[in-house]
Amino acid sequence: QITLKESGPTLVKPTQTLTLTCTLSGFSLNTRGVGVGWVRRPPGKALEWLALIVWDDNKYYSPSLKSRLTIAKDTSRNQVVLTMTNMDPVDTATYYCAHRGSYGGNYFDYWGQGTLVTVSS
């Protein structure tokens, strides 16, 4: 059974760096074809695609946030970590990690429950 769970701070101050961890269960990023991504949803706003890392360590980022984002995998811990620098109140959102579907097309078929991150001084 595939599950994902996000963890990290619920409150960060402006200009700080956010580090979120996604703990994977039921699958491994060592397996060919597997990928894990991050998506966020600010309150009352639309979903925003952030980043994707795949089994061969290729990484893909939202062009508008690329300079602030880093995605990395820790296969020994079966985790994926997303860091976002220079946080701003507009980055307040629920952050989700998700498993990439196997059919093709970079969609997400299993999602974590999400974690709400508030940026405020």
Next chain:
Amino acid sequence: QSVLTQPPSVSAAPRQKVTISCSGSSSNIGNNYVFWYQLLPGTAPKLLIYANNKRPSGTPDRFSGSKSGTSATLDITGLQTGDEADYYCGTWDSSLSAGVFGGGTKLTVL
């Protein structure tokens, strides 16, 4: 401003049919699979449709997807009050080398 364009809202009566549109370009919808997600209040996104028109197990056959050129549609028939949710289309953008979503459509079942 989302890369894909969806109507902000649609509504219909129970047991009726509704169609949600999603418009993009040749770099995204035109050359990649489209998928659809349902966001019920307070819950994580749920995959409804992948590869334009395929339903994961668990998606009722009342939900169907299609794609033509640079646009896609999600049809929901036999509307139920439990279908009230936000619906998002998404795809890969080959020019951006990134995923993209629509702005979301709020479905109200009157």
